[in-house]
Amino acid sequence: MVLGLTNDRALCIRIGTMMTLPEQIARKLTDALRAELGEALPEQFHATVTASQDLQYGDYQSNAAMILAKATRRNPRELAQATATRLAEMSEATVSVAGPGFINFRIKAEEYAARMVAMLADARLGVRLAEHPKKLVIDFSAPNVAKPMHVGHIRSTIIGDTLARLARFMGHTVVTDNHIGDWGTQFGMILWGWKNLLDKQELERDPIDALLTTYKEVNKRCKEQPELLEACKAELVRLQSGDAENLDIWKRCIEVTKRGLEKIYDKLDIHFDYWLGESFYNDALEPLVNDLLARGIARESDGAVCVFSDGTHAPKDDPFLVNKDGEWQPVPAIIRKADGAFLYATTDLATLDYRIRHFQADSIWYVVGAPQEKHFKQIFDIERMRGVTGDFRHVAFGSILGKDRRPFKTRDGETVSLQDVIDEAIQRAASVVENKSPDMPAEEQAAVAEVVGIGAIKFAELSQNRLSDYIFDWEKMLSLSGDTAPYLQNSYVRVRAIERKIDDPEFAALLSGSSKPNILLTEEREINLARSLSRFAEVVPATLDDCRPNLLAAYLYELARAFHSFYEACPVLRSENPTRFSRLALCELTARVLRLGMSLLGIRLLERM
RNA sequence: GGCCUCGUAGUUCAAUGGAUAGAACGGCCCUCUCCUAAAGGGCAAAUACAGGUUCGAUUCCUGUCGGGGCUACCA
Numbered sequence: 001m002v003l004g005l006t007n008d009r010a011l012c013i014r015i016g017t018m019m020t021l022p023e024q025i026a027r028k029l030t031d032a033l034r035a036e037l038g039e040a041l042p043e044q045f046h047a048t049v050t051a052s053q054d055l056q057y058g059d060y061q062s063n064a065a066m067i068l069a070k071a072t073r074r075n076p077r078e079l080a081q082a083t084a085t086r087l088a089e090m091s092e093a094t095v096s097v098a099g100p101g102f103i104n105f106r107i108k109a110e111e112y113a114a115r116m117v118a119m120l121a122d123a124r125l126g127v128r129l130a131e132h133p134k135k136l137v138i139d140f141s142a143p144n145v146a147k148p149m150h151v152g153h154i155r156s157t158i159i160g161d162t163l164a165r166l167a168r169f170m171g172h173t174v175v176t177d178n179h180i181g182d183w184g185t186q187f188g189m190i191l192w193g194w195k196n197l198l199d200k201q202e203l204e205r206d207p208i209d210a211l212l213t214t215y216k217e218v219n220k221r222c223k224e225q226p227e228l229l230e231a232c233k234a235e236l237v238r239l240q241s242g243d244a245e246n247l248d249i250w251k252r253c254i255e256v257t258k259r260g261l262e263k264i265y266d267k268l269d270i271h272f273d274y275w276l277g278e279s280f281y282n283d284a285l286e287p288l289v290n291d292l293l294a295r296g297i298a299r300e301s302d303g304a305v306c307v308f309s310d311g312t313h314a315p316k317d318d319p320f321l322v323n324k325d326g327e328w329q330p331v332p333a334i335i336r337k338a339d340g341a342f343l344y345a346t347t348d349l350a351t352l353d354y355r356i357r358h359f360q361a362d363s364i365w366y367v368v369g370a371p372q373e374k375h376f377k378q379i380f381d382i383e384r385m386r387g388v389t390g391d392f393r394h395v396a397f398g399s400i401l402g403k404d405r406r407p408f409k410t411r412d413g414e415t416v417s418l419q420d421v422i423d424e425a426i427q428r429a430a431s432v433v434e435n436k437s438p439d440m441p442a443e444e445q446a447a448v449a450e451v452v453g454i455g456a457i458k459f460a461e462l463s464q465n466r467l468s469d470y471i472f473d474w475e476k477m478l479s480l481s482g483d484t485a486p487y488l489q490n491s492y493v494r495v496r497a498i499e500r501k502i503d504d505p506e507f508a509a510l511l512s513g514s515s516k517p518n519i520l521l522t523e524e525r526e527i528n529l530a531r532s533l534s535r536f537a538e539v540v541p542a543t544l545d546d547c548r549p550n551l552l553a554a555y556l557y558e559l560a561r562a563f564h565s566f567y568e569a570c571p572v573l574r575s576e577n578p579t580r581f582s583r584l585a586l587c588e589l590t591a592r593v594l595r596l597g598m599s600l601l602g603i604r605l606l607e608r609m
Numbered sequence: 610g611g612c613c614u615c616g617u618a619g620u621u622c623a624a625u626g627g628a629u630a631g632a633a634c635g636g637c638c639c640u641c642u643c644c645u646a647a648a649g650g651g652c653a654a655a656u657a658c659a660g661g662u663u664c665g666a667u668u669c670c671u672g673u674c675g676g677g678g679c680u681a682c683c684a
Contacts, residue, residue, distance in 0.1 A: 322680045323611035337682045344684050482633040568649045
């Protein structure tokens with residue numbers, strides 16, 4: 001039996017479908033439970049095995065005995081013990097029972113060593129492709145035209161990019177789409193400002209800034225002069241009815257904005273397959289509304305066209321109902337205003353249609369702030385009424401708050417621009433580089449500062465639970481010590497420093513995969529590092545399943561800690577074979593996991609820093 | 610008012626219903642004739658409150674208090 005499984009594993013390794021440790025253990029545990037309980041075990045029962053939080057109990061644990069105790073009328077500890085006895089000859093772990101009935105598994109060093117060998121031969125480092133590949137559209141970032149991105153855009157932009165990278169790596173077909181706000185009511189003001197206020201020289205010099213200044217000025221004046229607001233609305237109407245001059249200005253605004261945005265996206269190493277903004281769907285809106293009317297999904301109310309509840313959900317879960325003073329009142333999704341104009345909801349429905357039809361998407365994920373939860377519930381529910389199904393997700397995230405726990409603004413009430421955050425991050429990193437690596441050529445120092453600074457911003461964002469609100473803090477977002485990107489980048493740098501010093505044909509053979517390494521793990525910190533490395537295969541799929549980049553970020557930090565700790569206690573170059581070779585292999589695997597893991601987070605690594 | 614969401618060390622954040630609640634920053638001690646000290650090894654320090662379900666609750670349920678969001682013609 002044990003032999004059979006070993007061969008099984010060898011085969012799996014060869015074809016790149018190695019089971020993760022918890023999967024492998026769970027399968028054996030379930031078999032043992034079936035042998036122990038016979039028919040008393042529910043047919044579909046499958047034991048779950050999780051990584052232990054506290055290593056004193058072992059590497060992995062299962063609570064299966066406690067779960068089954070009641071239904072099978074067994075004492076949980078006794079059931080755990082009997083099951084553990086059946087597992088006593090398990091090849092990969094030693095089994096023990098503790099507490100109220102936990103079954104604990106301590107993975108043997110030889111098992112970890114075998115996994116290290118397999119990982120070295122696997123470009124995917126043990127991560128299997130998704131079983132059911134999706135056609136996935138991810139909608140993220142989505143800034144507005146003529147307004148620069150501010151810190152508020154950080155979350156959607158960085159989280160969305162990471163999800164796209166993860167999904168591609170898992171084998172899904174991914175389309176990234178920047179759904180820019182290029183048709184909103186703000187264009188009335190921008191058009192009026194362009195014609196009456198805009199400084200054309202300033203426009204040449206810094207177009208985005210010129211547009212923003214103009215927009216703000218018009219906005220201010222409108223609040224004081226209601227008649228100006230009417231003039232702006234008139235400009236908008238002329239644009240929407242196809243006025244050539246206004247269309248021309250509108251196009252130039254988009255062009256200028258895009259160019260400015262692309263500079264920032266380039267710096268962040270974030271790119272989109274498409275930029276299909278709101279305006280792209282203009283022609284689809286009227287037919288869409290007519291179709292919904294014809295099918296009885298929408299109807300007129302107070303002159304507007306609305307979608308109301310169809311009564312499928314309980315009132316409490318119905319996105320089209322709200323309770324006011326004990327009564328359930330309708331809150332329809334308005335898809336055409338009384339004045340005939342279309343809205344956000346209309347565009348989003350048209351966008352969803354297009355993505356399904358044109359991109360053949362079966363999955364569409366929107367990385368948009370939590371306040372829009374109700375909007376997306378309504379949109380997805382309207383799709384349900386139309387008979388359209390799919391994996392539609394609102395990947396929500398919390399707000400960025402100021403120290404007063406209110407939406408973040410600077411002292412003078414301005415939002416902080418994303419460009420300023422990036423510049424500040426690079427500048428801070430530059431002064432650290434200068435300090436720590438004074439001998440490095442200035443050019444390289446600048447390059448390091450950029451990678452470190454931008455990495456710090458991304459990692460600060462990605463290491464938090466996306467649903468939590470967080471308090472914006474320059475110190476924290478741009479911190480370069482502790483649980484931060486440079487900590488991880490430094491562990492990679494340390495590996496590279498070691499590898500540069502090696503001139504060993506045997507090691508070269510290992511890197512090229514032409515030799516079969518002999519890995520021997522004895523020191524606690526070696527085993528600890530190997531444990532972390534082997535967990536990569538478990539963490540990556542889980543990160544994408546829950547759309548929670550912080551799981552991967554936390555894992556990589558844990559790996560870097562294990563490496564730094566190993567590095568301090570286990571000399572590599574000064575040790576003798578086979579230890580030396582094993583340690584080199586661990587170093588190389590650490591580098592590979594960091595390289596792949598960080599690339600999934602969109603964070604670059606350095607050869608030296 | 611109703612619905613959603615959050616409340617964890619001094620501070621900022623973690624924790625598929627699991628065991629002694631993890632980190633980081635800040636504070637206090639150690640470690641560079643040794644592969645990059647952007648590092649390592651220690652110490653002190655927290656689940657808003659009250660009930661309930663459970664073998665076991667930061668996690669699930671109920672209530673209280675406090676923050677934020679949403680609640681028909683903005684996006």
